Amino acid sequence: MTIRRPRDLESERAALRAAADRLLAGTPLRSASGKLTASELLRESALRRDVAYGDHKDLVEEFQARVKAQRCTPSAMQELADEVAALKKRLAAVTEELAKERTLTAALRRITAELDLELHQAREELELSGNVARLPTPRRQASRR
Incomplete structure (x- = not known):
């Protein structure tokens, strides 16, 4: 009981x-x-x-x-709500900035790839044309001495 x-x-x-x-x-x-x-x-x-x-x-x-x-609302709850709103604004701004940076990075990667391709093509053209004589690089000169 x-x-x-x-x-x-x-x-x-x-x-x-x-x-x-x-x-x-x-x-x-x-x-x-x-x-x-x-x-x-x-x-x-x-x-x-x-x-x-x-x-x-x-x-x-x-x-x-x-x-x-x-x-x-209580003041403590209002402070938290204000902080959440400020953090949401900041997050939106950072997200937008990140999207811009990603777009810029993608463009720079494409440009780098194009320039690398052009460089390889230019080197091949130089090798195929017999008109241009290659000069030895400074390393080769140093090793000959």
């Missing part, structure tokens, strides 16, 4: 109030999203739904009224 301990209603109310204050301040401890909803209030307070709505419904409704009165 399970023995039930008497519940401490005041500590439950204090937990709900503290959770509401943390959520409204934008500094949640247990809530991952920090949204200003009743579900997040319960997650933040670590109380069961039946306990909160059974004995402390007034505190849940008070939290919902404070959220409506605030009509804005």
Whole structure:
């Protein structure tokens, strides 16, 4: 048989109030999203739904009224949203710059290939024409001495 301990209603109310204050301040401890909803209030307070709505419904409704009165996101959440927006802008700019660099690199590779081909063709033409005598390179001269 399970023995039930008497519940401490005041500590439950204090937990709900503290959770509401943390959520409204934008500094949640247990809530991952920090949204200003009743579900997040319960997650933040670590109380069961039946306990909160059974004995402390007034505190849940008070939290919902404070959220409506605030009509804005918590400052910490707003800072994060601003940072995300700035990072998205920066990412878009870097992505655009990368696309330009890739286009330029591809053009330079094509130009390099064309110039290499022209150089090989010019060398072959020089070898085939008997009019031009090749001069020895400095390395060959050094090795003859």
